[in-house]
Amino acid sequence: MYALLILDIQVGLVHGPEKPWRCEELLATVNTLMDKARNAGAPIFLARHIGPDGSPIGPGSPLTMIAQELKLLGEEVVFEKRRPNAFEMTDLAENLRSLGATGVVITGMKTQYCVDSTCRAARDLGFDAVLVAEGHTCSDTPVMKAKDIVAHHNATLEGPFCRLVRAEEWSFQQSRN
Template sequence: MHALLILDMQVGLFHGPEKPWAGEALLNTLNGLLIKARKAGAPIFLARHVGPPGSPIEPGSPLTQLVPELLLEGAEVIFEKSRPNAFTMTDLANRLKACGAEGVVITGMKTQYCVDSTCRAARDLGFDAVLIADGHTCADTSDLKADLIVAHHNTTLAGPFCRVVYAQEWYF
């Protein structure tokens, strides 16, 4: 069984000054995956990135709250993380093992930070890591447009770090 992991789909990142590429499409993809996961009885985890006290993303900040557009029903596991890798300094690996998940389906934001580092860590920890090709995004940087960052990571991570699958082709 695979668990669904949605990274950092929070107000401060998604609705902040740097708009994510293809944000509406991402919301639709994530909501579709949430529905598929629920129907299959797959565990659902959502990470919220928080910073130190006094920072704009300190614990409890409105900027760290999950975007209301996600179709959450209340049974999902929501946890905080303070590092890009969702396994670092969290109990995510233990929670995945406790619910019988052998794999983790990785989605969310931002591609080149939390999505990348979590994909790499999942495989190292023995999980079958699956990256949803159309299930992650970021904003443009000064060097690269977001669509190129997403495409680059889909290509780079595929194989040694994870399987890359489009949402419509994934079944829990």
């Protein structure tokens, strides 16, 4: 079984000063994937990145709340993380294993931080890591445009760190390849 993992689609990133590339398309893709997961009975996990007390993304900050554009129904597991890797210092791996999940479908933000490190960690922990090609994003940086960061990470992560799939081709009923 595969679980859907949604990283850091929170108010401070979606509505912050650095606009994410293709954000509206990402939100639509993630909502579609949540519908697919629900229809298949697959668990849905949403990570919220939390910073230190007193920081703009400290515990309780409205910037860390899940973006209201995501269609949550209340059965999703929402958890806090403090590191880019969603498995580090969280009980995500244990929760996935307790539900019988052998794979995780990874989406969210930001590509070069949390998406990258979580894909790598998932495979290291024995999960079949699946990255949705159009299911992650970031903002432009002084060095590289977001479009190029996403393309670079799709190319780099595919193979040794994850399987790359398009959202419309993914079914939560499919077996592990």
